[in-house]
Amino acid sequence: MCRLSLAAAPAVSGILQAARFVVYLYQFLGVDMARPEEALPPPVTASQRFGQVLRGLRHDAGFASTADLVSATGLARSTLTHFERGRRAPSKLSVLALERALNARGILFALWEDIQFEKHERVRFGGLGNIRSLDGDRSVFIADVTIPDNTIMKPLQRFDKTWRIRNAGSVAWTGRYLRRLGARAGVNLITTPELTPIPDTSPGEVVDITVPCVAQFLEGSSRANLKMSRSDGSYYFPDKYAQGLIVAVLVQA
Known part of the structure; x- marks a missing residue:
């Protein structure tokens, strides 16, 4: 087993060097190797509506990914991703940072107030209302x-x-x-x-x-x-x- 591992080591090293070369080449040519963004789920909650608008504003402002927005807002990439996917409600300070970075002109604050109202409804009524569907309704x-x-x-x-x-x-x-x-x-x-x-x-x-x-x-x-x-x-x-x-x-x- 040891002889096989030692024999394979040069080949593995060569593969890694080739991979690094491809990465450097793509970077030199300016090719974006980032994976395509996952589509957002249909917005049902106020947090998800906030996230959908946030992603649209980010794209309009020329930020290709949440990573590009980190330095402009001071927020962690994982935090921005959670905001966009509606998994976490932003704080008021986070909304302020996003408003400034994206020149959102108040739309994110308006959606943030919807999030606060929705939280209040959940606490007060234990939910947002019973949802029922009807066959053939369109x-x-x-x-x-x-x-x-x-x-x-x-x-x-x-x-x-x-x-x-x-x-x-x-x-x-x-x-x-x-x-x-x-x-x-x-x-x-x-x-x-x-x-x-x-x-x-x-x-x-x-x-x-x-x-x-x-x-x-x-x-x-x-x-x-x-x-x-x-x-x-x-x-x-x-x-x-x-x-x-x-x-x-x-x-x-």
Whole structure:
């Protein structure tokens, strides 16, 4: 056994040297050898919604990986990865560092406030509402009828956001609502009602849903997510449309 190991040693050494040479060559040529990023899970919780937006902002800012963001934020790579995957809720100081590094204009603070609200609901009610599904229930988004994403608003400006969707399933929509996900108001948050009635809609029909809104007080970006629910707060479509309908504005004084 010893003779075989000693005989194989030069070959193993040669393989390692060749591998090192390839790495150095790729680095010299500027080739990125990093593994592709794992896709994020569909966002269901406030932390996962925060993580999805964080990854998008990171890419927009030119940071190819969480490792590239370490020096700009002072946060560990593992911590940033946990944030993006929604495994860990960020502290307020972490959100501040991310806001500065990514020029997020308040959107991360707005999502962080949603995380705090969700925590409060879990403590108070022991969960976020019973989720039940109906066979044959399906919705298709058609258009933003009013207020395209990142419409510029004044602080505390009132507006109506309207979406158009189709009942694409075989279940009639009766007595349904849009429920706000997360906190309904805050200095960094768009204000909406908790529940907004959806007009009764038969299979195949198109419906416009309008929610009265108030832009946030502070300058910057903010968005609100709303999802179809019952009057008791339990959600439809538990395995689909995780983010629901979105309204996003940019406040400038």
